[in-house]
Amino acid sequence: MSGIYDFSPNSLAGTPQPLADYQGQVLLIVNVASKCGFTPQYAGLQAVYERFQGRGFAVLGFPCNQFGTQEPGSEAEIGEFCSSNYGVSFPMFAKIDVNGDGAHPLYQYLKKAEPGILGTEAIKWNFTKFLVDRDGKVVERFAPTTAPEDLVARIEKLL
Structure with missing residues:
Protein backbone atom coordinates (compact mmCIF):
# COMPACT_ATOMS: atom_id res chain seq x y z
CA MET A 1 0.00 0.00 0.00
CA SER A 2 1.37 3.35 -0.97
CA GLY A 3 -0.81 5.77 0.95
CA ILE A 4 -3.67 6.35 3.35
CA TYR A 5 -6.22 6.48 0.52
CA ASP A 6 -5.39 2.94 -0.61
CA PHE A 7 -7.14 1.38 2.39
CA SER A 8 -10.78 0.32 2.59
CA PRO A 9 -11.51 -0.80 6.16
CA ASN A 10 -14.99 -2.07 6.95
CA SER A 11 -17.55 0.33 8.39
CA LEU A 12 -19.53 -0.59 11.51
CA ALA A 13 -22.15 -1.93 9.09
CA GLY A 14 -19.56 -4.37 7.73
CA THR A 15 -19.16 -2.87 4.27
CA PRO A 16 -15.84 -1.65 2.87
CA GLN A 17 -15.38 2.11 3.30
CA PRO A 18 -12.66 3.42 0.98
CA LEU A 19 -10.55 6.06 2.70
CA ALA A 20 -10.24 7.59 -0.77
CA ASP A 21 -13.72 8.97 -0.02
CA TYR A 22 -11.99 11.29 2.47
CA GLN A 23 -9.36 12.53 0.02
CA GLY A 24 -8.70 16.23 0.45
CA GLN A 25 -9.86 16.26 4.07
CA VAL A 26 -7.89 16.58 7.29
CA LEU A 27 -8.39 13.38 9.27
CA LEU A 28 -8.02 12.43 12.92
CA ILE A 29 -7.78 8.64 13.10
CA VAL A 30 -8.33 7.19 16.58
CA ASN A 31 -8.46 3.67 18.03
CA VAL A 32 -11.37 3.76 20.46
CA ALA A 33 -13.01 1.62 23.16
CA SER A 34 -16.28 1.78 25.08
CA LYS A 35 -15.02 0.64 28.49
CA CYS A 36 -11.77 2.59 28.80
CA PRO A 72 -15.97 -6.44 23.97
CA GLY A 73 -19.20 -5.60 22.13
CA SER A 74 -20.39 -6.30 18.61
CA GLU A 75 -20.32 -3.61 15.95
CA ALA A 76 -24.04 -3.00 16.55
CA GLU A 77 -23.46 -2.63 20.30
CA ILE A 78 -20.52 -0.28 19.71
CA GLY A 79 -22.60 1.90 17.40
CA GLU A 80 -25.49 2.05 19.86
CA PHE A 81 -23.17 2.87 22.78
CA CYS A 82 -21.43 5.69 20.90
CA SER A 83 -24.66 7.17 19.61
CA SER A 84 -26.70 6.99 22.81
CA ASN A 85 -23.94 7.99 25.26
CA TYR A 86 -21.92 10.53 23.26
CA GLY A 87 -24.02 11.46 20.22
CA VAL A 88 -21.24 10.23 17.94
CA SER A 89 -21.96 11.08 14.32
CA PHE A 90 -18.43 10.83 12.94
CA PRO A 91 -17.56 7.73 10.88
CA MET A 92 -16.99 4.60 12.92
CA PHE A 93 -15.45 1.42 11.58
CA ALA A 94 -15.54 -2.27 12.38
CA LYS A 95 -13.48 -3.53 15.31
CA ILE A 96 -9.84 -4.11 14.38
CA ASP A 97 -6.48 -5.03 15.90
CA VAL A 98 -3.88 -2.27 15.92
CA ASN A 99 -0.89 -4.34 17.10
CA GLY A 100 0.54 -7.76 16.43
CA ASP A 101 0.37 -10.11 13.48
CA GLY A 102 -3.32 -9.39 12.98
CA ALA A 103 -2.96 -5.60 12.97
CA HIS A 104 -5.10 -3.99 10.31
CA PRO A 105 -3.00 -2.85 7.32
CA LEU A 106 -4.14 0.75 7.91
CA TYR A 107 -2.62 0.69 11.39
CA GLN A 108 0.54 -0.99 10.11
CA TYR A 109 0.84 1.96 7.73
CA LEU A 110 0.04 4.62 10.36
CA LYS A 111 2.57 3.24 12.86
CA LYS A 112 5.35 3.17 10.26
CA ALA A 113 4.49 6.65 9.00
CA GLU A 114 4.49 8.21 12.47
CA PRO A 115 6.23 6.11 15.15
CA GLY A 116 5.72 6.85 18.81
CA ILE A 117 8.17 7.93 21.48
CA LEU A 118 11.72 6.69 20.90
CA GLY A 119 10.68 5.35 17.49
CA THR A 120 8.47 2.57 18.85
CA GLU A 121 5.67 1.64 16.51
CA ALA A 122 3.33 -0.24 18.85
CA ILE A 123 0.13 1.45 19.91
CA LYS A 124 0.29 1.70 23.70
CA TRP A 125 -3.41 2.06 24.53
CA ASN A 126 -6.85 3.09 23.31
CA PHE A 127 -7.39 6.63 22.04
CA THR A 128 -4.00 6.99 20.34
CA LYS A 129 -4.56 9.61 17.65
CA PHE A 130 -3.05 10.17 14.19
CA LEU A 131 -3.48 13.50 12.40
CA VAL A 132 -3.48 13.31 8.59
CA ASP A 133 -3.25 16.34 6.31
CA ARG A 134 -5.31 17.06 3.17
CA ASP A 135 -2.71 15.29 1.03
CA GLY A 136 -3.04 12.06 3.01
CA LYS A 137 0.28 12.50 4.83
CA VAL A 138 0.38 11.36 8.45
CA VAL A 139 1.77 14.44 10.17
CA GLU A 140 1.58 13.71 13.88
CA ARG A 141 0.80 11.02 16.45
CA PHE A 142 -0.69 11.77 19.86
CA ALA A 143 -0.80 9.77 23.07
CA PRO A 144 -4.11 8.61 24.57
CA THR A 145 -3.72 11.28 27.26
CA THR A 146 -3.90 14.06 24.66
CA ALA A 147 -7.43 15.44 24.78
CA PRO A 148 -9.14 16.05 21.43
CA GLU A 149 -9.67 19.73 22.29
CA ASP A 150 -5.89 20.10 22.67
CA LEU A 151 -5.56 19.39 18.93
CA VAL A 152 -7.73 22.30 17.76
CA ALA A 153 -4.81 24.61 16.85
CA ARG A 154 -3.05 21.84 14.92
CA ILE A 155 -6.24 20.96 13.06
CA GLU A 156 -6.95 24.61 12.22
CA LYS A 157 -3.43 24.98 10.84
CA LEU A 158 -4.01 22.06 8.46
CA LEU A 159 -7.40 23.33 7.35
Missing part, protein backbone atom coordinates in the same frame (compact mmCIF):
# COMPACT_ATOMS: atom_id res chain seq x y z
CA GLY A 37 -10.76 5.33 31.20
CA PHE A 38 -10.37 7.54 28.11
CA THR A 39 -13.85 6.71 26.75
CA PRO A 40 -15.17 10.17 27.75
CA GLN A 41 -12.91 11.51 24.96
CA TYR A 42 -15.73 10.49 22.61
CA ALA A 43 -17.42 13.75 23.67
CA GLY A 44 -14.33 15.78 22.75
CA LEU A 45 -13.88 13.93 19.46
CA GLN A 46 -17.51 14.64 18.57
CA ALA A 47 -17.16 18.32 19.51
CA VAL A 48 -14.04 18.73 17.35
CA TYR A 49 -15.77 16.90 14.51
CA GLU A 50 -18.82 19.15 14.69
CA ARG A 51 -16.65 22.25 14.85
CA PHE A 52 -14.62 21.47 11.73
CA GLN A 53 -16.56 19.01 9.58
CA GLY A 54 -17.90 21.78 7.37
CA ARG A 55 -14.33 22.82 6.58
CA GLY A 56 -13.13 19.44 5.32
CA PHE A 57 -12.35 17.56 8.51
CA ALA A 58 -13.35 14.13 9.76
CA VAL A 59 -12.71 11.97 12.80
CA LEU A 60 -12.46 8.26 11.97
CA GLY A 61 -13.02 5.91 14.91
CA PHE A 62 -11.61 2.39 14.97
CA PRO A 63 -12.82 0.24 17.87
CA CYS A 64 -10.16 -2.06 19.29
CA ASN A 65 -10.39 -4.77 21.96
CA GLN A 66 -6.63 -5.34 22.38
CA PHE A 67 -6.17 -3.26 25.53
CA GLY A 68 -7.73 -4.78 28.63
CA THR A 69 -10.64 -6.16 26.54
CA GLN A 70 -12.21 -2.70 26.78
CA GLU A 71 -14.21 -3.07 23.55
